[in-house]
Amino acid sequence: MPEHHHDISYILNHLGEDHASYFNAVAPPIIQTSNFCFDTVAEMRTALQDEMGGYLYSRGLNPTVDILRKKLAALDGAEDALVFNNGAAAVFSGIMANVKSGDHILSVHHPYTWTSHLFDKILSRFGITVTYADGTDTEGFISQIKENTRLIYLESPNSWWLDIQDLEAIGKVARQKGIVTMIDNTFCSPLYQRPIDYGIDIVMQTATKYISGHSDTLGGVLTGSHAMMRKIFLSEYLCAGNGIQPFNAWLLLRGLRTLPSRLERITRTTQAVLAYLKSEPAVESILFPLDPSFPQYQLAQKQMKGACGLISFYIKAASAEKIEGFCNELKAFRMAVSWGGHESLVIPKCVSIPHNEFNPNDPNHRLIRLYLGLEDAEFLIADLSNAFKGI
Ligand SMILES: Cc1ncc(COP(=O)(O)O)c(C=O)c1O
Numbered sequence: 449m450p451e452h453h454h455d456i457s458y459i460l461n462h463l464g465e466d467h468a469s470y471f472n473a474v475a476p477p478i479i480q481t482s483n484f485c486f487d488t489v490a491e492m493r494t495a496l497q498d499e500m501g502g503y504l505y506s507r508g509l510n511p512t513v514d515i516l517r518k519k520l521a522a523l524d525g526a527e528d529a530l531v532f533n534n535g536a537a538a539v540f541s542g543i544m545a546n547v548k549s550g551d552h553i554l555s556v557h558h559p560y561t562w563t564s565h566l567f568d569k570i571l572s573r574f575g576i577t578v579t580y581a582d583g584t585d586t587e588g589f590i591s592q593i594k595e596n597t598r599l600i601y602l603e604s605p606n607s608w609w610l611d612i613q614d615l616e617a618i619g620k621v622a623r624q625k626g627i628v629t630m631i632d633n634t635f636c637s638p639l640y641q642r643p644i645d646y647g648i649d650i651v652m653q654t655a656t657k658y659i660s661g662h663s664d665t666l667g668g669v670l671t672g673s674h675a676m677m678r679k680i681f682l683s684e685y686l687c688a689g690n691g692i693q694p695f696n697a698w699l700l701l702r703g704l705r706t707l708p709s710r711l712e713r714i715t716r717t718t719q720a721v722l723a724y725l726k727s728e729p730a731v732e733s734i735l736f737p738l739d740p741s742f743p744q745y746q747l748a749q750k751q752m753k754g755a756c757g758l759i760s761f762y763i764k765a766a767s768a769e770k771i772e773g774f775c776n777e778l779k780a781f782r783m784a785v786s787w788g789g790h791e792s793l794v795i796p797k798c799v800s801i802p803h804n805e806f807n808p809n810d811p812n813h814r815l816i817r818l819y820l821g822l823e824d825a826e827f828l829i830a831d832l833s834n835a836f837k838g839i
């Protein structure tokens with residue numbers, strides 16, 4: 449079999465798997481062990497000298513997790529990958545490994561909730577400052593770089609407004625200045641965007657979403673150079689003990705097999721639902737990076753190979769009650785956080801706005817985010833259409 453490490457079918461179905469070493473089983477084994485033993489003192493000494501060099505203890509390397517690491521690194525076009533217990537753990541470790549007291553971080557505005565908590569509530573206690581800037585204005589964003597900026601944090605597309613950053617332009621300036629760049633690439637998954645190709649250093653995704661695809665496990669991924677992954681592994685990964693467990697890694701391997709088919713289907717569903725929403729009088733406008741109406745459509749086409757699943761729209765509604773009524777009426781769409789699984793979801797921005805502060809003139813109060821799962825498009829559209837009747 450040809451070994452094309454860039455061929456997605458090869459990566460998902462073959463790379464990293466060594467069937468002969470586990471009874472020719474097609475599915476990889478779950479090596480559910482905490483510990484690994486040695487025959488000689490010399491072997492144990494070697495293992496202790498470099499914990500990234502072999503199996504010693506499952507807080508570090510584990511063979512099931514290693515199969516997953518190889519596949520995830522190859523999907524991103526990266527040298528190496530680390531897999532964490534969830535996305536927040538991956539964010540935490542990637543950032544902590546690259547900053548120290550006195551440093552400055554430049555972040556895109558509105559990163560994921562627990563990413564901004566890390567910036568505002570934890571790092572601030574250690575003398576690390578953060579500037580949030582609008583990533584849709586590349587010049588303005590870059591102009592916020594300071595003498596002590598050590599890390600640039602991106603999230604493209606962002607998961608509510610779906611706005612994007614110019615990865616190539618920002619990556620280039622950061623390289624010139626020796627600043628580490630990190631991106632939350634969860635919206636696209638490696639199949640629809642490969643930030644390393646544009647000069648980004650560390651790519652993060654929560655595997656809880658598309659990699660798992662079944663809403664039955666959490667996981668988080670960092671990919672990047674061998675040197676960067678080694679630095680994170682030998683410090684934050686081993687120290688925080690936030691690596692993924694073998695069984696959860698196995699669930700993610702299982703999810704990876706169907707990743708392309710799931711994204712293809714969700715992409716088709718997304719196009720059908722977008723067309724429907726545009727025809728719906730109660731919809732003011734939609735937000736979706738690969739829709740021609742999107743302000744950054746050209747940039748999205750340049751750096752993203754696809755987009756699907758998450759779409760946001762502004763609903764025409766005079767009160768929070770109307771919006772709540774619409775969401776409560778949906779039956780095919782479940783009301784929940786997260787996304788990336790088989791089940792379609794809805795979440796209105798007004799869920800976190802007290803009723804007496806709701807302002808119908810502020811479009812952001814009327815923003816609704818949908819996640820489209822694996823159901824038939826017609827099934828979802830019928831549900832939306834029924835709920836819109838109450839508006
Ligand atoms: C964009 C984004 N980044 C990071 C995370 C955190 O991932 P996890 O929930 O796996 O910790 C989430 C979770 O919702 C997310 O949506």
